[in-house]
Amino acid sequence: MEINFIALLLAAVVTLVTGFIWYNPKVFGTIWMRENNFTQEELRTGNMLKIFGFTYLFSLMITVILMSLTIHQSGAVGMVGGPPLLANAKPSFAAFMADYGTAYRTFKHGALHGFMSGLFFALPIIGINGLFERKSWKYIFVHAGYWMLTLTLMGGIICAFA
Structure with a gap:
């Protein structure tokens, strides 16, 4: 089973593209800013290179685990020791x-x-953090919705093309 690394690199971009749309003030950005007590001016002061760079790096990490969750053949390849040991695998x-x-x-x-x-990992993690941080349900659902949509798109790309 060959891995298409270009598909993984492109799938990682989904977090940024989806985020640009999802957190736009015309979509959920205004709710997100209000729930975090942010202003447009405060958001402009962030180091965007660092934010986007680490977002992409973390997104690449997500693609690795999504590959295992979406491509069932990964389990069979893992059982024989991974790609380096495929030649030594049994005929079965x-x-x-x-x-x-x-x-x-x-x-x-x-x-x-x-x-x-997204539903069984992202939502519970965001929900637990949000509850302990005393965040609103709006906050929890805006972030969880973003991750459910993002992971849905990433999973589709990875399974079909990686």
Whole structure:
């Protein structure tokens, strides 16, 4: 199973593109700013190179785990020790990959698993943090909604093209 690193690099851009749209004042940005007591002027003072750079780096980390969650064949490859040891795998591995090598490798399937990751990982994590930080449900749902949409798109791209 070859990994398409370009697809992973592009999937990581989704967090930035989705964020530009989701947190735009005409979408959810005004709610987000109000819930965090931010002003436009305060937001302009941030080091955007650092923010976007680390966002992209963290997004690349997310693509690695999403690859395991969306591409079921990753489990079979992992069972034989990963790509370096494929040549040493038993014939049953080759037979399995011949039968199921491209099964469930669609955008739709990856999007489903990406959405489930958002619903069952991102929402609870953001919810727990938000509750302890005494944030509102609006705050929790704005961020969780962003991550559910973002992970859905990332999962679809990764499953279909990585």
